[in-house]
Amino acid sequence: MIDIPLVYKLLKEQHPDLADLPIQFLDAGLDNAMFRLGDRLSVRLPRREVAAKLIENEQTWLPIFVDHLPIPIPNPYRIGQPNQDYPYRWSILPWLDGISADREEPDPNQAKILAKFLRSLHIPAPANAPKSIFRGVPLTQRAAAIEERIQRLEVQTELMTLSIKQTWQIALNTPIDVEETWIHGDLHSRNILVKNGVIAGIIDWGDMTSGDIATDLAAIWMLFRDRHARQQAISTYADISEATLQRAKGWAIAFGVMLLDLGLTNDPRYTIMGKRTLQRLAEDI
Known part of the structure; x- marks a missing residue:
């Protein structure tokens, strides 16, 4: 014990x-x-x-x-x-010090701060950097597991809309068009600390790996309810190609589905996180 x-x-x-x-x-x-x-x-x-x-x-x-x-x-x-x-x-x-972002969401003005953080993190990793089979990989490698959850959630919720499923398919068919860099790999809102609306810390780096930046960019939809803030994050990060943006939405769907599925069978906190992510994506597609 x-x-x-x-x-x-x-x-x-x-x-x-x-x-x-x-x-x-x-x-x-x-x-x-x-x-x-x-x-x-x-x-x-x-x-x-x-x-x-x-x-x-x-x-x-x-x-x-x-x-x-x-x-x-x-x-x-x-x-x-x-x-x-x-x-x-x-x-x-x-x-x-801080409260996880699923309990205290960051202010919209933190979108630019998050984008600058990601830009600073996303630098080339050495050859001996850890590799993950779950994060930073082509979405096709995650398709079977995610689609199994989608099918289960279609029965349990109304969040698996046609637009969400179409966006997922587009992301699956969008090739990675960037070089691999360091990524956090698990930037959901329980791994981000907030204090008085300010992002005060990024924790739980166990999934850090070298891979596709789109994995981390999915955090934009997990963190910010304000649509303008999400747009600010994307523009501040700068030079995000349309292909990378499509994959980022795919990763956001993947995280949203995993969190929602986990929440419905385990912890209600994850249910809320998954719902928020998928609802915000629905606003942007």
Whole structure:
């Protein structure tokens, strides 16, 4: 069990100078358990082997971005090692203050900030950058899984409209016309922190990979209810081809469908996120 006594024991053994700080349980998702450590730090521990690999990606690659990006990211402060009590590497991170964007949406003026952040992130990655089979890939590689969900959601909701399905098909048939770059890979609104309307942090970088920028551009529809703000994000990013825009809409549909399907079977928070994404797309197509 990943609990406060385990965190204390790991700290006492590996980072004893931090072991006297108060520990507070925050959340446990499918992949990770999160604890607050004092006022300025947090502890993130993988709950399963596949998540442990994603934590290692963050530990290896996030330090190269910490001074490069215009929005704070959780660059690892300390790294924990596996031992007899716990089998994976784990991280001590700076505490980023804010509320996830599914609970407090960013102000429309943050659309330009997000676009500048993405532009700064989307730089060529080295040959040994992590590769994903789920993010940044041609949408045709995700088609079977997404279309299975679409068929299921057609029975459960009215959001699988003809225009959404047509836009999905267009995106599937639109080739990637850009070079691969670094991408976050999982920029849904629970991975974006907001404070007083300002984007205060981008978290959960385990899916970072080298791939198609359209994957990250899908965040525009996940974050901003204001149509003008979405247009501002697209124009501020600059030089987005029509093909990339079509793929970005396809990725937004993919995320919306995955979130909605997950929400209807698991967590209602995901239901809301998926609905918002698909409804905003419907306004723009």
